[in-house]
Amino acid sequence: MDQITASIRDMYEKYPYPTGAPNNRLGSDVDLILSYGARAPEGAGPRQVLDAGCGRALGLIGAATFQPEVQFVGIDINRVGLAESKTAVDQRGLKNIRLQEVDLMSLDGLEAPTGGFDVIHSSGVIHHLSDPAASLGLLRENLAPHGLINLMVYGRNGRDPLLKTAAAIDVLFPDGTPLVDRVALARQVATFGTDGVLKGSRFADTGEVNDVEMVDRLLNANETTYDIASLWQMIDTAGLRFVRWAEPLDWQVELQVPASDLRDRLLKLPIFEQYRFLEMVLCPPMLEIMLAHKDNAPRPELGMADIANAVFRVSPEITIGTSVRHTPAGPRTETLELRVRNQDPVPITAGPTATALLAMREWGDDLPGRELQQKFAALGLAPADIPAVILELVRVEVLYRPYR
Numbered sequence: 019m020d021q022i023t024a025s026i027r028d029m030y031e032k033y034p035y036p037t038g039a040p041n042n043r044l045g046s047d048v049d050l051i052l053s054y055g056a057r058a059p060e061g062a063g064p065r066q067v068l069d070a071g072c073g074r075a076l077g078l079i080g081a082a083t084f085q086p087e088v089q090f091v092g093i094d095i096n097r098v099g100l101a102e103s104k105t106a107v108d109q110r111g112l113k114n115i116r117l118q119e120v121d122l123m124s125l126d127g128l129e130a131p132t133g134g135f136d137v138i139h140s141s142g143v144i145h146h147l148s149d150p151a152a153s154l155g156l157l158r159e160n161l162a163p164h165g166l167i168n169l170m171v172y173g174r175n176g177r178d179p180l181l182k183t184a185a186a187i188d189v190l191f192p193d194g195t196p197l198v199d200r201v202a203l204a205r206q207v208a209t210f211g212t213d214g215v216l217k218g219s220r221f222a223d224t225g226e227v228n229d230v231e232m233v234d235r236l237l238n239a240n241e242t243t244y245d246i247a248s249l250w251q252m253i254d255t256a257g258l259r260f261v262r263w264a265e266p267l268d269w270q271v272e273l274q275v276p277a278s279d280l281r282d283r284l285l286k287l288p289i290f291e292q293y294r295f296l297e298m299v300l301c302p303p304m305l306e307i308m309l310a311h312k313d314n315a316p317r318p319e320l321g322m323a324d325i326a327n328a329v330f331r332v333s334p335e336i337t338i339g340t341s342v343r344h345t346p347a348g349p350r351t352e353t354l355e356l357r358v359r360n361q362d363p364v365p366i367t368a369g370p371t372a373t374a375l376l377a378m379r380e381w382g383d384d385l386p387g388r389e390l391q392q393k394f395a396a397l398g399l400a401p402a403d404i405p406a407v408i409l410e411l412v413r414v415e416v417l418y419r420p421y422r
């Protein structure tokens with residue numbers, strides 16, 4: 019184990035990350051993630067997922083609870099976190115999680131499925147490694163040909179206030195000062211002054227976070243941050259390609275920039291330059307992307323002619339909100355709103371999309387295109403409107419097309 023990895027392990031074993039309870043976080047649905055790639059999964063058998071750097075396995079336990087038919091492997095070097103995770107997995111009686119102590123810098127000992135993992139998650143991990151690109155390359159070697167990697171790394175521009183505060187803290191401490199002695203003073207630096215760099219930033223709460231979060235944010239033993247140019251470079255070096263953002267809406271000029279000369283000008287730029295512009299003005303603190311092998315690609319868009327033979331499913335990443343009034347004539351739906359992932363909810367007024375959304379709250383099964391069309395017709399949608407409604411629901415990611 020190299021020196022950086024040893025210091026990182028020591029830090030996370032003293033302050034195992036994250037704190038809190040297991041959660042079913044967005045971006046963990048395997049079938050949805052696989053649907054982003056153009057290559058259909060080969061072979062039968064349960065899907066196999068790796069969580070690379072699972073920490074205290076909170077996301078892993080949430081994902082495995084909601085997807086009992088999927089097999090999950092969680093790896094980390096933090097023996098304290100792994101022991102706690104094993105206890106939590108056993109207490110819940112989860113049989114579809116296997117935990118292993120594995121160093122991401124070598125992957126030695128990883129028990130990977132023969133055909134590779136269908137999906138690999140790695141959230142907030144590889145930027146702490148001594149050689150993130152090399153480790154990403156090793157993950158690629160363990161990814162099935164159709165597989166997707168869901169990767170989150172720190173965004174350099176967005177973390178600037180934290181980086182400056184961490185640099186100020188470094189001035190205070192000669193090398194070798196025990197971590198425990200640094201935490202209390204780090205908290206004072208984080209709350210210092212009325213015009214301190216963290217004040218008014220998205221990290222303004224740093225003075226109040228618990229010690230685990232404080233150490234992760236300001237006293238980390240090793241951390242690299244990325245802008246999208248350096249991230250793209252690393253992806254390429256690792257033999258992978260960008261498929262999509264985990265939240266594409268945050269990266270769409272049409273949504274982020276109001277109609278103006280500025281927007282018109284931006285839209286004439288190549289897509290990478292549009293991303294670079296948004297990165298610099300919006301300063302995201304995290305960059306979360308879906309990656310695939312270079313010979314895979316984003317799935318082609320659905321066309322009208324493809325609807326009948328496609329299969330659809332309601333996305334697990336939407337929330338449909340209704341308010342129902344109890345009138346003397348019976349319950350009446352008064353408002354309807356749609357929320358996609360963590361975006362703001364959007365009110366949906368009467369119309370074919372509203373009718374379709376209300377019905378979809380009850381749908382759990384896969385729906386072949388012809389059946390979906392019949393269902394919409396039975397709801398009273400005009401046959402001529404149905405294909406456009408389906409395409410729109412796919413475009414806004416309310417419906418998706420799982421591979422089966």
Ligand SMILES: C[S@@+](CC[C@H](N)C(=O)[O-])C[C@H]1O[C@@H](n2cnc3c(N)ncnc32)[C@H](O)[C@@H]1O
Binds near residue numbers: 027070076142
């Ligand atoms: C910030 S935590 C993220 C945990 C989890 N992915 C999450 O999102 O909650 C980073 C994790 O990466 C693990 N880690 C760091 N270097 C590692 C390495 N070389 N091999 C395996 N795990 C490593 C740490 O032990 C820690 O649990």
